[in-house]
Amino acid sequence: MPRHLKSPVPAAQVSAARADVAERVHAILEDIRRRGDDAVREYSEQFDKWSPGSFRLNADEVRRIVSQVPGTVLDDIRFVQQQVRTFAQAQRDSMADVEIETLPGVRLGHRHVPVAAAGAYVPGGRYPLTASAHMTIVTAKVAGVPRVAACTPPIRGEIPAATVAAMHLAGADEIYLLGGVQAVAALAVGTETIGRVPMLAGPGNAYVAEAKRQLFGEVGIDLFAGPTEILVIADENADPFVVAVDLLSQAEHGPDSPAVLVTTSEQLGREVERHIERLLPGMPTKDFAEPAWRDHGEIVVADTLDEAFRIADSYASEHVEVLTENPRQALEKMREYGALFLGEGTCVSYGDKVIGTNHVLPTRGAARYTGGLWVGKYLKTVTYQEVTDTASSALLGEVCGRAARVELFEGHARSGDVRAAKYGKGQLPWNEEGAA
Template identity: 75%
Template sequence: MSFVLKAAGGTQHVRTSDPAVVDTVAAVIADIRSSGDAAVRRYSEAFDKWSPEQFRLSNDEVSAIVSSVPETVLDDLRFAQKQIGNFARHQRESLQDFEVETLPGVYLGQRNVPVNASGAYVPGGRYPLTASAHMTVLTAKVAGVERVAATTPPNQGTPPPVSVAAMHLAGADEIYVLGGVQAIAALALGTETIGAVDILTGPGNAYVAEAKRQLFGEVGIDLFAGPTETLIVADESADPFTVAVDLLSQAEHGPDSPCVLITTSEALGRAVLDHIEDLLPGLQTNAIAGPAWRDHGEVHVTDTIAEAYTLADRFASEHVQILTESPRDALDAMRNYGALFLGEGTCVPYGDKVIGTNHVLPTLGAARYTGGLWVGKFLKTLTYQEVRDPAASARIGEICGRLSRLERFEGHARSGDLRAAKFGGAPLDWAELPTRSSIG
């Protein structure tokens, strides 16, 4: 029987928005919808104290900013982007166009076509999340998106150099220094100077997330994002110090970030609690990680590893790290997670920053029904049909007519009847047939 060694001290996250955030975001979107660039500039001035001559960086400005970044930083960005691009290309190659003859003379096909334009939001508030540029810009370009417009907020009144460099190296076609709801709304709706996109991607604060939620339908989005989540499944073979370090590595994302340990060893669970208490005071991000662990940290003890996996599946966490004697067993035992990290040699920050998989992942239980951002999110899987054999069209037409009348769709039925008559000689007994003379 499982028991709880540490329960979360705060309230559980739910998939609802703060009414004040909802109202604020709705007002900003409505204003930008009606006033375009003028409204975008007002909100940028009000929220970010930022009102340049134009929000889009010119090619010369981008070049100057990138040249100001140390070469070692650029090399690290290139390394990360090489890994992420390589994995995205393998994903793209796994998606095949095809055409198949399902009946004699009946051909059905599928094509994977990229959207025309994508918008990538790269946060720059608490942390400059340059990795988001790799995940949102580069993945879109690998998918074949012709135009990728990337945006990031100003940092203390200037464009953030490393973020701009990351977006540029990732292949962004347009780079804007613009943040918050005004950036999301401008990309989704389009203004006099900012072209509208077809899909919005990238994380952000509660206002950015709410803007994406309200604009979903007018444009596509990657995911409805919540606080970063991590869950570790560990048995008695795990190193409790490593477990503690890895839990805190994700707690620093935000004071509302859930950090959960499920273990088959009570002794390990207690040792992890002790290590966390020792580590937190010396962690530079303790002001954030401390409240996250206090209010949203949990430790559960189960009798068996099978129970641990079952419980982990119920959490459906964004990140699931497996620190057990046989970590690959989780591939068969689990199905609800954003991404799995198998074994002590693999940690969640690898996925966040550099290893190659995408870090835009489902939260708040969404891993029960969806995976994370990937190259396929930028593609539309489109189908087509062609009946070349008249006899096949006649046969399908007869069946289509009967099935349509079961659903009381007479117009549908007549389209089928027409083919059955035209290509197979079936009689038509409609009361009126304006096109009768054309059948033969």
């Protein structure tokens, strides 16, 4: 039986805050629908103290901003984007168009068609998440999306130059210095100066995530997102210091970011907790990491490694780091996760920043039904049908007539009847006035 060395706060405390966010977001979305650019500008002034002549950067502005970024930063951006591009291209190459002949002259197929445009939200605020530009824009461009409109907020009234550089180098067609609900709303519904997009992608704070949730259906979204999550599976062979550092690496995302350890060693669990208590006071990001660990941190002790895998699956965590003697066992034992990080040589931070897999991943249990953002999210798999053999069309028409009448769809049946009669040289079971 699993037992907790450390438990999180009750879930009820979390859900009350979500209701307030949903109500506020709904009001902003409706206001932007009604008033367009005027509302967008007012919210940008209110939340970001930002009201330029145009939210969109022109080509000269982009070149000037990029020129201010240190060369090593640009080199690192290019390196990471190449990792993302390489993996996304491999994903795209795995998706073949299909055409088969099921009966003589009956051809069925599917094609992968990129969406016409995508909106990429690159978070800013306290931490400029340049890596989100790689994940959303590079991946969309590999998929073949012809127009990518990217938004990022100013940071304390300043232009986030490294983020703009990342958006530009990733291939964004439009770059807007605009953040929050007002950014995703403008992209989704369109304004006088911002063209609407059929799909939104990218992480954000609780308000951005809620805006995407409310807009879903009107536009497509990558996935429903919540606070960043990490779950570490560790046996007695794991280094407790490494485990503690890795748990805190994700807790710093925000005060509501869950960090969970599932271990087969109670001793390791207690050592990890002691390391965390020593590390937290000196962390520059402890104002986020400390409440995240206090309120949402967990240490669970399992009797066996198989039980640890089952417990981990029950969380369906965004990131699962496996620090065990044989970490690749998790590939066979687990199925409910956003991404796996196998062995001490890798870590969740690699996935977030440099390794090339996409860091936009499912949270709050969504890993039970979806994976993360990937090149396929920007593609519509659409089918087509063609019948060129008259005998096959006659056969299908006969079966269609019978099948449709079982469901009382007479109009459908008559579409089949017409072809059965025309190509099969038979008679219609009804006349041209529609009477049987």
